[in-house]
Amino acid sequence: MATYLYCIRNDPGAVPADLIGLDGLRVRSIYATGLTAWVSDVVEVPVRSTLERVKAHDAVCSAAMAAGETPLPIRFGQTFADDGAAANAIAARRPVLRERLTRVAGCVELRIVVSHGRDADEPAALLGRQPGDDPFDQTVAGRGTAFLRRLAREGRADLAREVSCEEVRHAVRAVAKELIVDQQRCEAARGVSFFPVLVRRSDLDTCRSVIRMSLPSQGIEATLLGPFPPYSFAGDA
């Protein structure tokens, strides 16, 4: 039976006794040269990505985060021949994994999602465009908004979404700069744009409050998700 990998920790603490992973199999920890990995058996290799399995993977990483130290979450679907092969693979990457664990220590990931609705041809609708608006009128809207309108007018919806999301990201950075440890650029795909930020656990409530209070006053509609294990800051993005 193969070994499925969920996350890696510095802390050798025990896995909660009732923690269940993919396909209802029990999660356990293995030692890997100074690091601890949370794993379970897996019958099917390669692992098919069903919704239930994706949820189970995330639940184990979240449980590891709740258990104390921030874990390094592993991308879905990684299996090894057995526990020994998993431990060897982890040991081979020990320096870089330790560095990443240090980077995310004491932190969680928040994700700010900018939803553009279902109409792929009207990204500027998010910005409240009215019929007859002059896309270059900078007296009412800012230069950024005018630029977005121009992109939308030219049919460059994907680019307009990305730029729009980047504007939100800069707005978030402006209001919560001292609270954000790290952040990634925006990603956009068919109606959803988002960007992740890394926040200290001790600053989580403050950061959420600042973002939630600040963005609406700037006319920005976004959804704040998290906290999550720091998937986006675990490397290999």
Place this chain on the structure above:
Amino acid sequence: MSDVDNTSLELSDLINRVLDKGAVIAGSVTISVADIDLVQLDLTIVLTAIETARAIERRRRESAESGS
């Protein structure tokens, strides 16, 4: 800014996070389009994960074709 009450958004984000992010130890992660039954979900938002899987599948085919 709304609180999280949108199931579709949460699911989409969950899939984006778990399938696309996180450390890679094994060197390769096998996810093909056919493997993703998540496509069956009635999401109001198209999943980024599907795009990623298609890209992976395209690269795999191109690699196989160039190697043959």
